[in-house]
Amino acid sequence: APARIAVTGLAVMGSNLARNLARHGYRVAVHNRSHARTEALIADHGHEGDFVPARTLEELVASLQTPRQIIIMVKAGAPTDAVIDELVPLLEPGDMVIDGGNAHYADTRRREAALKEAGLHFVGAGISGGEEGALNGPSIMPGGSKESYRHLGPVLEDIAAKVDDVACCVHVGPDGAGHFVKMVHNGIEYADMQLIAEAYDLLHRVGGLAPAEVAEVFRGWNTGDLESYLVEITAEVLGHVDAATGAALVDVIADEAEQKGTGRWTVQEALELGVPVTGIAEAVFARSLSGRAGQRQAVRAAFGSADVVGGATDSLVEDVRQALYASKVVAYAQGFDQMRAASAEYGWDLDLGAMATIWRGGCIIRARFLDRIREAYDKDPELASLLVDDYFRDAVRSAEEAWRRVAVKAVTAGVPAPGFVSALAYYDGLRSERLPASLIQGLRDFFGAHTYRRTDREGSFHTLWSGDRSQVDA
């Protein structure tokens, strides 16, 4: 019998996805550029389901029922284009090519447009959850045409993570929408991790708590509003002791954070769209700063490092919890703003509540909190900001004093908390009656005759700064 669906690219993600499909009863055709990986998959896991190994893409294509559905899981970028170029001449109109890699959404838009010319459906599907998710149920964010989703949706929803019996997979929107949403997901993941790291640093360096003690604090937090996969694994990592030294592993790991680039993409796109995603940007920059070893050493030599203050109290722990929660609300509010802006820019018609729904399981940022976001957008799809939803407004209001105390403590102690502090500045920026943007407009008009608008009447104006300083209509 022909195979139902195919996977090409059988490194860790592709082989786990193929196994997930097979375990759900689908006959899966499998292929990899170097056949050894295909053989290894069949040898190690062939008994788990119905696999059809193919040596070449021709064989893979020939083994499939039509319209064909082929998932590409190769390295993002040029390798993906190479596979598409080889695949397209082998396909027929109506066939579907699904890119499950971490593609940039602009590449996905380009590929979708090119394949549409050939009568093919190209589906850029964001897949989150790492290798574990791919095997046991990822969060899946497929873009592409509605028609392709009619064929693919049932299969993808079948293998996706489930929360309360709801699949963490939905048709996100046309062309690059799926990969865009996956990108923002990763950006939010950066922000979330940065805030968690700052909370740890404050409890450790201001509070004087040992990593194992902070692990206990996080374990406690994971039973409340902050309950999430990242908070859960923070307790695991902080509690882990290095076998070689007997020290906390976190004290042995080199403190230079790496990145593969999706956080940077999120910030670059936010800059293009003019959406302030300060939480994600601070997170990306904090990783960059950590990696500048030479500079860090030079500045530390010149100024010295801040001393540990010590003496954590229950109130510090509770304040940090509240600051973490409020800052997290801000980071998510910003990420959702970015999706809304892109949706308007590209005509995607994104359902923001559905995005929160499909992130509840399978992915790295899965959290209890996402139910609240879904509820907020269900109540009001046009919400101006997550911050003004009743639930989040109350949460931020009640956290505000603690949040400020934590920011002051961090600044006073000399412990960097760019995520907490900048989230607070964002909040204060949005709620200010008047912003000094008026002065910026005045300056721009002074040196560049860029004009300004007035609060009391319509129109654009310019002051004759180098003349008699009277105002003229611009």
Ligand code: NDP
């Ligand atoms: P890699 O990103 O390490 O890619 C390796 C695979 O790409 C191999 O199957 C390799 O084939 C194939 N490949 C590389 N170049 C070519 C080429 N020119 N032509 C054909 N095939 C090529 O694998 P992963 O499984 O880690 O990731 C796959 C995709 O999923 C990537 O886009 C990744 O960003 C994304 N992703 C990864 C996650 C993760 O946690 N790892 C999470 C979510 C998404 P060969 O064996 O012949 O070298």
